Amino acid sequence: MxxxxxxxxxxxxxxxxxxxxxxxxxxxxxxxxxxxxxxxxxxxxxxxxLWRWHFENCRDPSSSLPLPPGSFGWPVVGETLHYLREGMTDFVSNRRPKDGVFKTHLLGSPMVRVDSDQKISQLASKEPHGLASSLPQSTRFIFGENGVSVVSGKDHASMKKNLRQAFAPVRLRDYLPIVQDCIRRHVTSWAQGADENKMLGFKACQRLVCDLILETVVGCTRDQDPDGKVREAFVICNDNMFCVPLAIPGTTFYKVKQARQVVVDFAKARIEAASSSDKDYVSVLDVLLTHQGKSAEALPKDGAEENLREDSDEKSSENGRLSEIQLIDNAVTIMLAGTDTVTSALCSILKLLGKYPEKLAAFRKELESQDLLDSGRDDDLSFELIQSMTYLQAVNKEVLRLLPPVAGMFRSTKKTVEIEGCQIPANWRVLYGVSSMHMVTEAFTDRENFVPERWLDPNLEKQLKNEYPCSYLPFGIGSRMCLGRELAQLEMSVFAIEVARLIDWTLLNPDARRVLRPIEKPFDDLPVAVRRRK
Ligand code: HEM
CATH class of the missing domain: 1.20.5 (Single alpha-helices involved in coiled-coils or other helix-helix interfaces)
Incomplete structure (x- = not known):
């Protein structure tokens, strides 16, 4: 050393x-x-x-029940990163306790996820006093503050009753020729030429549905929108329902605001035109205008718009009629609520009938038995005929069971709500699971497979009604149940008939992963090869 x-x-x-x-x-x-x-x-x-302790302390002491089991995750982000990493299906199945209710913290707020028939039923019975619908701010803006999805309580009930007139069976009969014409036009174009055409099924269905909805809801045919401005604006609103609500030039929301105005201006022009003509019912808006008991001339006009925004709810419940701004906001709401949902359903028809050729063959047999398979006519469908086709109805129900377009429904608690075994404090979000419910309920056997035949058994519907009222919820439940469900089913039926008889198609990636954006769809937009049916 x-x-x-x-x-x-x-x-x-x-x-x-x-x-x-x-x-x-x-x-x-x-x-x-x-x-x-x-x-x-x-x-x-x-x-x-501290984060977890804070939320655990949100428990309302006036209730003896505990909070549901589960974790609030990490500070600020909660379990949002877990959700993004695991995907919805795994996120739920990794956490779902036996009784189907757990708490988490997602997208900035504490949330209770419910995947139990009995518990959804208990919560739905507490609407609208205990729980209200909960839409993101950007969606509220696009739908419009005076639209049925945003208003609540008594005003919601009276507005919905008013709007339902446009979806009565007698009206669906009126829309059928427009629906069939639009769907045939698109499906025929998919198989043009002698060769096979490759396309993205989801995108093709989306273009079809945009045309369909503009034509059936506001009567906007191609010749009324020659430069495609309204269609383009409508697609911008539809694609950006969930964005940061910051209206500064250059932001998405700013673009959306301008696009919404184009759609609104078109609807206003239609209302004005309707007052000066005596046409038959051609669109949802025409039906609503006629049912207001007076023409658009008598409806409050633009100048009064701001006042109407403040007291429009009162007005609608006072006299049961819709003001101009309510008509417009509802037209926009109906259009947007019926676009991506129907697109997803049509895309799933294409996927499931393409993946299971034996089911397509069974369906074609039913079409043949009704002389529809090779009829060659483009106006051969009637409302009654469609209703009578049991296999077709079974296909629709099974598509919506296996791949429901709306995977879950958001609510928020207005006050502390108690359900069996736990409490949910005020101002928490509640998410009713739809796709997960369809996959866990004992109401169905062979749950993972596409089996339209199950719906041919009349006992299934009875059993669902009496024993499992919340086990099949493609169109939601209670007071917020889908306003356009009959129109959606009609559109699905006509689409299934036309694709089965006009085209043959092959799925190029039949087992593609599914994503929620925010509706159910294949991640690769369903590439398909289409040819004219031989
Ligand atoms: C297969 C297609 C469709 C599916 C799966 C579907 C599903 C749903 C669901 C689950 C709800 C309830 C949302 C909630 O409780 O928060 C809903 C509400 C609604 N749907 Fe649909 N929908 C479809 C098509 C349509 C169509 C075609 C229209 C109109 C043309 C429409 C208009 C509406 C409206 C206006 C609401 C709001 C009702 C309210 O707040 O009271 N939907 N839809």
Whole structure:
């Protein structure tokens, strides 16, 4: 050692100093790294503890029931990152306890997820006093504050009753020729030419549905929108229902605001035109206008728009009639609520009938038995005929069971709500699972498979009604149940008939992963090869 010091110190005094100071620096560096790490870990630990403790303390002491089981995850983000990483199906199945209710923290708020027939039924019975619909701000803006999805309570009930007139069976009969014409036009175009055409099924269905909805809801045919401006604006609104609600030039929301105005201006022009003509019912808007008992001339006009925004709810419940701004907001709401949902359903028909050729063959047999398979006519469908086709109805129901377009429904609690075994405090979000419910309920056997035949058994519908009232919810439940469900089923039926008789198609990636954006769809938009049916 001495020798070492001697030789080193004498020969390299500076070297020893450097070595010494290096050793000190490294040690202190290590210490400070460790200390920082420990501090960081402690901060994460403490903030996570406080975060969870805070939400656990949101429990309403006036109720003796505990909060549901589950975790609030990490500070600020909650379990949002887990949700994004695992995907909805795994996220739910990794957490779902036996009774189907768990708490979490997603997308900025505490939330209770419910996947139990009995519990959804208990919660739905507490609407609208205990729970209200809960839409993101950007969606509320696009739908419009005076539309049926946004208003609540008594005003919602009276507005919905008013709007239902446009979806009565007698009206669906009126829309059928428009629906059939539009669907035939699109499906025929998919198989143009002698060769096979490759396309993205989801995108093709989306173009079809945009045309369909503009024609059936506001009567916007191609010749009324020659430069495609209304269609383009409508697609912008539809594609950006969930965006940051910041209306600064350059932002998505700013673009959406301008696009919404184009759609609104078109609807206004239609209302004005309707007052000066005596046409038959051609669109949902025409039906609604006629049912207001007076023409658009008598409806409050633009100048009064701001006032109407403030007291429109009152007006609608007072006299049961819709003002101009309510008509417009509802037209926009109906259009947007009926676009991606129907697109998803049509895309799933294409997928499931393409994937299971034996089911397509069974369906074609039913069409043949009704002389529809090779009829060659483009106006051969009637409302009654469609209703009488049992296999077709079974296909529709099974498509909506296996791949429901709306995977879940959001609510928020207005006050503390108690259900069997737990409480949900005020201002928490509640999410009713739809697709997961369809997959866990005992109401169905062979749940993972596409079996339209199950719906041919009349006992199934009875059983669902009496024993499992919340086990099949493609169109929702209770007061917020889908307004356009009969129109959607009609559109699905006509689509299934036309694709089965006009085209043959092959799925190019039949087992593609499913995503929620925010409706159910294949991640690759369903590539298909289409040819004219031989
Ligand atoms: C297969 C297609 C469709 C599916 C699966 C579907 C599903 C749903 C669901 C689950 C709800 C309830 C949402 C909730 O409780 O928060 C709903 C509401 C609604 N749907 Fe549909 N829908 C479809 C097509 C349509 C169509 C074609 C229209 C109109 C043309 C429409 C208009 C509406 C409206 C206006 C509401 C809001 C009702 C309210 O707030 O009271 N839907 N839909």
């Amino acid at each position: 001495e020798a070492f010091f001697e030789s080193s110190l004498i020969q390299h005094p500076l070297q020893l100093l450097t070595w010494g100071s290096n050793a000190v620096t490294e040690a202190s560096l290590l210490t400070s790294v460790l200390a920082t790490l420990a501090c960081g870990l402690f901060t994460v630990f403490l903030s996570t503890f």
